[in-house]
Amino acid sequence: MTLLGPLRLDCGAALAPVEIAYETYGSLNAAKSNAVLICHALTGDQYVASTHPVTGKPGWWMRLVGPEKPVDPARDFIICANVIGSCMGSSGPATVDPATGTPWGMDFPVLSIADMVRAQALLLDYLGIDTLAAVIGGSMGGMQALSWPVLYPDRVRAALVIASTARHSAQNIAFHEVGRQAIMADPRWRKGSYYADGDVPASGLAVARMAAHITYLSEAGLTEKFGRRLQDKTGADCDGSSFGFDADFQIQSYLRHQGISFVDRFDANSYLYITRAMDYFDLALPFDGVLASAFMGTKTRFCLISFDTDWLYPTAESRRIVHALNAAGAEASFVELSSPFGHDAFLLECPEMNRIVDGFLRAGATK
Amino acid sequence: MTGLRPDLRIIADNIAAGSRVLDVGCGDGALMAALRDSRQVRARGLELDPANVSAAVTRGLSVIQGDADTDLVDYPSDSVDYAILSQTLQTARAPHKVLEELLRIGRQAFVSFPNFAHWRIRMSLLTHGRMPVTRLIPEAWYETPNIHHVTIDDFRELIALRGWTCDGEWFLSGDQQTSRGMANLLAEHAVFLLRR
Incomplete structure (x- = not known):
């Protein structure tokens, strides 16, 4: 699909048109209050709960998203969009630059995590969705989920951030x-x-x-x-x-x-x-380096989950976010789960994670 | 409030409706859930055990996995009406510092703990010469999380030493409230409401 844009990017350039490829599951209710946005990781895509067209593999988060799962199309209107810069149908270096008629290549503007989130917001505008019941993401998806309430404080009621960080470390x-x-x-x-x-x-x-x-x-x-x-x-x-x-x-x-x-x-x-967008990610940067300021006055409920063997985005990074959320007076939950599988744990079978996600999302549904 | 542990019921009965609460060592969130459902209290929790945190989050509560000894510094001053520490004081590495943090974060603090000077514990130590194992202190000395046993009189002395104000005292024996008289001997359990 093609959206008109233009999208003003952090680097100063404007991207138009902005193409966004996305999948949806379930249906939007009359009050438009059951939209859940799933954000994918670095090499992920929109096929969160459906067969990948290239690999033929099942959706990448079917342990969490699907019938009888914590994010359930019977109840939720689930949206998952390919991030801009990626290569599964959304605007990126492999798509055609309208100015030249050839693929952008390295002339594509350098992106930020916030740019990806703003593109998702454009998609929500297009879909007629004002407010998300929840935004959920792991790893780079968690960076987006964390950025959502900061960039659009009135558009997201709950943010679930799994195995992620508020900034990229030197490592x-x-x-x-x-x-x-x-x-x-x-x-x-x-x-x-x-x-x-x-x-x-x-x-x-x-x-x-x-x-x-x-x-x-x-x-x-x-x-x-x-x-x-x-x-x-x-x-x-x-x-x-x-x-x-x-x-x-x-x-x-x-x-x-x-x-x-x-x-x-x-x-x-x-x-x-x-990877460049992830490296530039530092949520506190526009707030004089004070992460708590990013969340000040937020009405969004947060839930953070880390894994004890994840050394890519270790528990200390989640704790840093929790500290900031506490300082901002935000409603926040956090738990470190035990898993032998490192960072990848968030994509693998983890009944405890499913229980927490389910409880956290259900708590929002009753409000 | 039925079904709550007796000390938690005392705390719950004395919390103003609609107030903000931080429950330190909240366990599976039983008190927080009761306060939320019956008194519209905005409750937050801090809990060490991940399984308990999961149980509480599953109840829809906002609970953070962390340690009272190290993580209370993350909370802003005067951010809640009540900070609650129930049956956790005796497990802290530095109980006096945890209490200071509670009174910094909350305008008031509820603190409940098992009284180590209860006559049954005294008898047990006197007659057997062994570390007492009772209903409220059920683990053997080598595996108990209770590393700072405290008596009611010790706690009162600490309150006086630090210049804190005691806004309320409740005492329990056999899950029933008992009088203040000779509480240090007759109460199994104490609940204090403190203010800076």
Whole structure:
């Protein structure tokens, strides 16, 4: 779908038209009071609870969203939009620049998390939705969910922020920089102009994904799943290595698979733009660095969940947000859940998380 | 308010309708839920145990997982009408500092604790020479979370030393309210309402 825009971006440029690809589940009630916005993470998309058109895999958050789940289309009007800058149908470096008739490439304006949220607000305007019953997101989706009540205090009644942060740390930026440099070092990247011949910087993007994927897991989780176990290859001695550079270890082949399968569904330039937006994210920045000021006077209810083995956005980052919410007098809940799966825990089976999300959302429904 | 623990019922009965409350060590949120449902109280909670926090959030309450010893500094001064500390004082690493924080955050503070000078505990220690294990102090010495046992008279002395004002005292024995007379000997449990 195409929205007219224009959308004034943080970098100063204006984007028009703004295309936003989205999925909805359930139906909007007469009072238009049951809209729930789901925000996806860095490499996520709008297919939160439906089959992915490229990979054929089921929706990425069907453990939380779907019939009989905490976010239920029988009760909620669920919206999930591809963030701008991404590559699943919303405006991004792979879409056509109307000024030139060719893909934007690196001429696409640099984005912020707030720009993504403002684009979502445009979509809500288009859908005739004034107020969200809730906005929910994990990881980068959590950054958006946290930004919503700050940017649109009157448009969101509850914000659920899972495994996220109010700012990117030096370590977060460092890992992203490794990924971006891997893409840019790929000779096929060609300063982002690879759309014409389709010869994409697959090697660079795969390495970027591999490096990032490590940050989504935990050391304990990796040890449990792979340990130092070797690949069981025919003709190879399982007790010894090949003394070469093949994927001897299971963890190697797992990571390589993660990298290779990723390039089939994701655009390298989108990866550059979205990681950059995350790096620039610091919710307190427009408030003289005082995070509490961002939430001052908020009427939104907040719920934050972190995971004890998440070292990408550790519990301390959620606590920092909670501290600010307390200082602002906001209604806030927070719990750190235990999981061996690191940052990825929010996408995995977690009955405790489901119970909390359900209770938090139901509490809002009675008000 | 039926179904509440007796000390919580005393606290609940003495909280003004529509007030703001911070329940420190709120457990599964039983008191907060009762206050919200029967007195339109705006309640917040702080609780150490994640399973309890989950239970409270599932009830629709605003509860933050945290530690009374370290996380109360995050709360602004005078931000609630009442800060509540029920059966948590004796588990704090620095009870006097927790009380100071309570009285900074709340205009008033309810504090309830088991009285270690109750005659049954005295008898137990005197006759057996062993650390008492009672209904209100059910764990053995090595696994009890109660690291700062306190008596009613000790608590009164601390109030006097710090120059706090006591706005109310309630005493319980066998879940029934009991008189102030010889409370330090006869009360199993005490509830105080304090002010700076």
